[in-house]
Amino acid sequence: MQPRAARTGFQRTGLALLAGAPAASGARAAENLGKAEPWQLGLQDAATPVMEQVHAFHNLLLVIITAIVVFVAALMLYAAFRFHESRNPEPAGASHNTLLEIAWTAVPVAILVVIAIPSFKLLYYQDQVVESELTVKAIGRQWYWSYAYPDHGNFEYNSLLKQDADLAEDEYRQLSVTKPLVLPAKTNVRIQITSSDVLHAFAVPAFGIKTDAVPGQLNETWARVKEPGMYYGQCSEICGTGHADMPIAVKVVPRAEFDRWVETQQATYGIEPDTDKQLAKAGMAR
Numbered sequence: 001m002q003p004r005a006a007r008t009g010f011q012r013t014g015l016a017l018l019a020g021a022p023a024a025s026g027a028r029a030a031e032n033l034g035k036a037e038p039w040q041l042g043l044q045d046a047a048t049p050v051m052e053q054v055h056a057f058h059n060l061l062l063v064i065i066t067a068i069v070v071f072v073a074a075l076m077l078y079a080a081f082r083f084h085e086s087r088n089p090e091p092a093g094a095s096h097n098t099l100l101e102i103a104w105t106a107v108p109v110a111i112l113v114v115i116a117i118p119s120f121k122l123l124y125y126q127d128q129v130v131e132s133e134l135t136v137k138a139i140g141r142q143w144y145w146s147y148a149y150p151d152h153g154n155f156e157y158n159s160l161l162k163q164d165a166d167l168a169e170d171e172y173r174q175l176s177v178t179k180p181l182v183l184p185a186k187t188n189v190r191i192q193i194t195s196s197d198v199l200h201a202f203a204v205p206a207f208g209i210k211t212d213a214v215p216g217q218l219n220e221t222w223a224r225v226k227e228p229g230m231y232y233g234q235c236s237e238i239c240g241t242g243h244a245d246m247p248i249a250v251k252v253v254p255r256a257e258f259d260r261w262v263e264t265q266q267a268t269y270g271i272e273p274d275t276d277k278q279l280a281k282a283g284m285a286r
């Protein structure tokens with residue numbers, strides 16, 4: 001994992017170095033891990049295994065597309081030079097070359113297969129929740145998100161855009177919210193996504209998540225966040241005039257802190273703490 005971390009760090013600060021600016025990685029507040037940076041190159045650092053795979057796939061595609069661009073550009077420059085009227089006044093009359101035609105069909109097909117295999121593997125990896133330890137539900141609404149915790153009495157709250165005048169020092173315009181989604185670190189979390197009105201999309205770049213929120217349909221993805229911190233995203237499906245005003249802020253905390261937070265929420269919403277009684281009510285007596 002170390003080489004990848006180093007590489008993405010380089011990508012982020014690369015342009016700043018080129019511009020002669022100091023490599024101010026310290027300018028990023030430690031707790032804000034999932035956020036775009038000015039002059040950032042490349043993707044956000046990976047906070048989940050899914051995003052690590054997205055990085056790997058992105059880097060593979062970068063190699064392939066660079067090789068194609070270099071090859072085609074070289075071929076065109078060579079042809080323009082070699083067959084210029086002054087060097088080749090008498091054009092050849094050939095119109096067919098079976099071997100060449102098979103090659104320029106088969107090689108692109110092979111390239112697409114090389115891309116398709118890891119692409120489908122990644123799609124299934126993003127889709128499948130492995131041994132989920134917690135389920136949360138994100139509901140898109142015009143124009144804010146609601147988050148529900150079905151495993152803990154199904155309390156639900158709204159997460160609204162924080163107005164510019166209310167922003168604290170370490171908060172961000174159009175990204176910070178009144179009450180973030182809270183998740184425990186190092187836990188497999190199943191994230192169910194739906195909508196109460198129109199199409200929205202739940203997207204958190206550092207998690208490698210972008211899943212449509214469809215009214216009447218429950219979509220699913222997952223995250224296992226490695227480090228506690230703040231991670232940001234935005235609704236990514238144009239959903240009306242307030243589309244830009246429904247950011248996603250995820251506060252990832254250590255498991256013990258998460259459990260304490262759940263207790264506080266249950267007290268606030270008048271929900272009995274997780275007890276045998278509650279499990280029995282749900283038909284899950286232990």
Ligand SMILES: [Cu+2]
Pocket residue numbers: 140141199200201235236237238239243246
């Ligand atoms: Cu939306």
